[in-house]
Amino acid sequence: MKTCDIAIIGLGLMGSAALHELARRGADVLGFDPLAIGAARGSSHGSCRIFRRFNFESEAYTALSDRAFAGWRALESASGQTVLMPSPILEAGPPGCELVAKSRAAAAAAKSRIMGPRNGREANAAFPAFNLPEDWDVVVNDSGGILLAERALRAFRAGAEDRVILETAQIAPTPSGIRITTTREEIMAAQVIVSAGPWVADLVPSLRPHLMVTRQAVGWFAPARPETTAYGEFPIFILDGARGMVYGFPDFEGRGVKAAQHDHGPVVGADQWEPPASDLELDIPSATLAELVPGAAGAVIDRDICLYTNTAKADVIVDDGNEFIIDRLPADPRIIVASPCSGHGAKFATAIGAMLADMALDPKLKAIDAFRLDRFSNFA
Numbered sequence: 001m002k003t004c005d006i007a008i009i010g011l012g013l014m015g016s017a018a019l020h021e022l023a024r025r026g027a028d029v030l031g032f033d034p035l036a037i038g039a040a041r042g043s044s045h046g047s048c049r050i051f052r053r054f055n056f057e058s059e060a061y062t063a064l065s066d067r068a069f070a071g072w073r074a075l076e077s078a079s080g081q082t083v084l085m086p087s088p089i090l091e092a093g094p095p096g097c098e099l100v101a102k103s104r105a106a107a108a109a110a111k112s113r114i115m116g117p118r119n120g121r122e123a124n125a126a127f128p129a130f131n132l133p134e135d136w137d138v139v140v141n142d143s144g145g146i147l148l149a150e151r152a153l154r155a156f157r158a159g160a161e162d163r164v165i166l167e168t169a170q171i172a173p174t175p176s177g178i179r180i181t182t183t184r185e186e187i188m189a190a191q192v193i194v195s196a197g198p199w200v201a202d203l204v205p206s207l208r209p210h211l212m213v214t215r216q217a218v219g220w221f222a223p224a225r226p227e228t229t230a231y232g233e234f235p236i237f238i239l240d241g242a243r244g245m246v247y248g249f250p251d252f253e254g255r256g257v258k259a260a261q262h263d264h265g266p267v268v269g270a271d272q273w274e275p276p277a278s279d280l281e282l283d284i285p286s287a288t289l290a291e292l293v294p295g296a297a298g299a300v301i302d303r304d305i306c307l308y309t310n311t312a313k314a315d316v317i318v319d320d321g322n323e324f325i326i327d328r329l330p331a332d333p334r335i336i337v338a339s340p341c342s343g344h345g346a347k348f349a350t351a352i353g354a355m356l357a358d359m360a361l362d363p364k365l366k367a368i369d370a371f372r373l374d375r376f377s378n379f380a
């Protein structure tokens with residue numbers, strides 16, 4: 001039977017980053033995924049994701065963002081291509097807004113000085129596409145970027161094509177290794193990284209109680225005043241208003257302003273990608289643009305569906321939920337699982353890929369505490 005030291009099941013941003021890192025370090029690694037790059041499936045598909053250095057989810061993420069940033073620049077050097085386009089990030093909400101306060105606190109904890117608009121009035125003057133209430137709290141971080149997700153996937157895989165098997169794989173632990181089965185062959189691996197995005201619980205069912213897959217509709221809007229929303233003139237934005245959290249990008253690809261509501265859709269199965277996003281599902285970003293970003297408001301000219309895989313709150317320690325899972329399975333440490341989504345994992349892919357490579361190459365290495373499985377009582 002064919003063998004390898006490390007098999008990676010799932011080559012979205014996380015699995016592809018791990019593949020890139022392990023191949024770079026000379027490991028005997030194979031990656032499995034039935035999806036060709038560009039297919040509109042998997043949580044990493046599409047042109048872009050937001051890179052934030054300062055994360056309102058937790059200021060503890062700054063170090064991971066910084067490691068990832070160095071990784072993105074290294075990937076750019078290796079591939080000769082831009083994968084992270086610098087962009088300011090404007091975050092705003094009504095007076096007292098938690099999103100803004102947490103982002104400011106994360107920047108302060110990193111001893112970073114925040115420049116630029118601090119309220120709605122100043123933001124409207126600096127970026128004429130906006131019409132924010134004048135008293136809104138605003139923070140603008142100049143350390144963000146547009147992560148070119150599909151381009152990053154291609155860059156991760158470049159040079160490792162001969163290690164990619166375009167097949168769905170199943171795993172079965174045996175005393176002599178983990179048996180990987182596809183429709184064409186069986187391969188025995190000493191270790192496995194399972195980075196299967198919304199499908200991860202199909203391969204590791206003990207994760208299912210802690211994960212929730214949800215449908216997310218995304219739209220591209222024809223900007224009413226394109227000169228105000230071009231890349232370089234207009235920031236990435238995250239607005240936490242009465243309708244919920246809505247984020248968007250400058251029109252950096254000539255396709256309109258991409259905007260969506262964060263974390264809004266119903267629970268679905270990992271194979272439920274249809275129907276296409278409806279006008280109703282895009283109502284909230286549409287109305288938010290019309291009221292708060294009129295320069296970007298306009299007809300929906302493109303749409304997409306993506307899936308978030310959200311993590312439940314821990315029950316052994318206290319956390320806010322939506323924290324990543326990256327760990328060895330306590331019942332079989334040859335299996336490393338990676339579920340870093342909850343709608344904010346992409347930016348960290350280079351750092352997480354390196355972390356997965358470190359763990360696969362050093363069986364004694366433990367996962368970062370916050371990401372460990374023993375925070376859930378069924379793994380403790």
Ligand SMILES: Cc1cc2nc3c(=O)[nH]c(=O)nc-3n(C[C@H](O)[C@H](O)[C@H](O)COP(=O)(O)OP(=O)(O)OC[C@H]3O[C@@H](n4cnc5c(N)ncnc54)[C@H](O)[C@@H]3O)c2cc1C
Nearest residue numbers: 010012013014043044050169196197306341344345346347
């Ligand atoms: C709408 C949306 C917006 C987002 N915005 C941001 C953002 O702005 N910033 C940010 O940082 N993050 C963002 N995220 C989150 C980010 O995209 C995810 O954290 C990231 O894509 C997860 O990557 P992954 O590799 O874990 O999963 P995936 O990309 O889903 O990859 C999993 C892969 O596993 C494969 N697979 C599944 N089962 C098998 C099997 N049995 N055998 C072989 N292969 C298998 C699948 O085909 C798939 O390619 C967003 C997510 C969505 C959906």
